[in-house]
Amino acid sequence: MNTIDNLSADQHGHSFLGRDHDANARRTTWVVALTFAMMVGEVIAGYITGSMALLADGFHMATHAGALGIAAAAYGYAKRHADDRAFSFGTGKVGELAGFASALILGVVALIIGVESALRLVNPTSVAFGEATVIAIIGLLVNIVSAMLLSGGHSHGGHHHGHHHHSPGHHAHDHGTQGGHRHVPQEGGGYDSHSHEHQGQEQSRHEQVAHEHSTQRHRDAAHGQDNNLRSAYLHVMADALTSVLAILALLAGRYLGWVWLDPVMGIVGAVVIARWAWTLMRDTSSVLLDATDDHVAQEIRNALKSCAGTTIIDLHVWQIGPQARAVIVSVKAAAGITASEIRSRLAVIDEIRHLTVEVAPG
Structure with missing residues (x-):
């Protein structure tokens, strides 16, 4: 059975206006x-x-x-x-x-x-x-x-582009399940990372990915x-x-x-x-016309490369505000890899303001 992790309209706002x-x-x-x-x-x-x-x-x-x-x-x-x-x-x-x-x-x-x-x-x-x-x-x-x-x-x-670097102290705020959907909101309207057994290694990987994303972002001024x-x-x-x-x-x-x-x-x-x-x-x-944001889509692919046993089978990325993107990502994953883990790996991409993750067993 597929696992879906999403934030519903009842649990977070949809104000995606530009920061300025x-x-x-x-x-x-x-x-x-x-x-x-x-x-x-x-x-x-x-x-x-x-x-x-x-x-x-x-x-x-x-x-x-x-x-x-x-x-x-x-x-x-x-x-x-x-x-x-x-x-x-x-x-x-x-x-x-x-x-x-x-x-x-x-x-x-x-x-x-x-x-x-x-x-x-x-x-x-x-x-x-x-x-x-x-x-x-x-x-x-x-x-x-x-x-x-x-x-x-x-x-x-x-x-202007920045990235949120989540500290090891951040934990998931799990509000339970509703209709098969897990709702995991982050403070400030983004997405919170989750603690794992190998949190130190995961954090190091996330910081490396964040640095690569930040470097690439500044190459695209528009x-x-x-x-x-x-x-x-x-x-x-x-x-x-x-x-x-x-x-x-x-x-x-x-x-x-x-x-x-x-x-x-x-x-x-x-x-x-x-x-x-x-x-x-x-x-x-x-x-x-909701054209795909290739730049952010590539960042998502790069962020999930390090997740062994995970393959993206469907990906949609489109703009919903000047600095906001909505994402629907479906992945085929090995046993033990959850939607929450996929979400945490994408947390370094701060343009993602509305994220739906679907995980199908590999």
């Missing part, structure tokens, strides 16, 4: 306010002065304010419903949904910029170089401040990133890029007469932004 969730939410809200203020200022100034350049840039800022607003709303929704049992694995992936929506908006912005630039390259129009340059510089300054707010002294996406914050950051950088390219083109047009450079720079910017949008869309969609 609240701080990222505050930063994004500030950037939304700053972008919205810039948008309103440009639209009002455009109507007062009759400047189409100001009006156009103001409405362009509106698209970014909308996208950033989606990111801010996603943080709030995920926080409010973090413990809502209507969501089987919590709301840790709400940010991915918002990031995907923002990627679509970013793609549309790139398309509009590309088409408009191509039309202006074929049919050049008069440009108010001085006025447009001032607008571009102000926009760039706003984007620099926004980028600083979103970075907050951290890498863009929360690339692992565990907050794609909602990343989407907001890319919108800001997209705007900053268009501002820089516009300033270069406008100065060249004003002092060198290179009027053609303005639409060319627009096309270049559109291509770069489109690539950012595609990358973000690819990364967020893979999470939304």
Whole structure:
């Protein structure tokens, strides 16, 4: 008979939000306010002065304010419903949904910029170089401040990885069995290791595995990133890029007469932004479709290699939050190897926040 070791929804929470969730939410809200203020200022100034350049840039800022607003709303929704049992694995992936929506908006912005630039390259129009340059510089300054707010002294996406090293003093808290399921929760929402007869040797092995995992983890800087914050950051950088390219083109047009450079720079910017949008869309969609996290899956295989007589027969690993993974692992094991022992060997992988272990006799 198979032995299953799992934590039920009744015995632990399903809040898998990123560790920097609240701080990222505050930063994004500030950037939304700053972008919205810039948008309103440009639209009002455009109507007062009759400047189409100001009006156009103001409405362009509106698209970014909308996208950033989606990111801010996603943080709030995920926080409010973090413990809502209507969501089987919590709301840790709400940010991915918002990031995907923002990627679509970013793609549309790139398309509009590309088409408009191509039309202006074929049919050049008069440009108010001085006025447009001032607008571009102000926009760039706003984007620099926004980028600083979103970075907050951290890498863009929360690339921080650590591992819990359980001490020999930790013991299992066994709450008995229910329907063939053993529930072994750990303090802090993770998974506790179990004491064994050869605990000293086991601890040494676990520490070695933990060191290997930590070394490998730091080689992958993009692992565990907050794609909602990343989407907001890319919108800001997209705007900053268009501002820089516009300033270069406008100065060249004003002092060198290179009027053609303005639409060319627009096309270049559109291509770069489109690539950012595609990358973000690819990364967020893979999470939304529960793609296998190959990195953590390999860590699980490595952690169980030292368990003699154990063979993995089925393994599922998917993301349920920026730094959280759910795992279902089925193993064929020799007599005496329990689900608790398998769980303890995987305890060094701190991304595993929801673990189901099934052991079949070998």
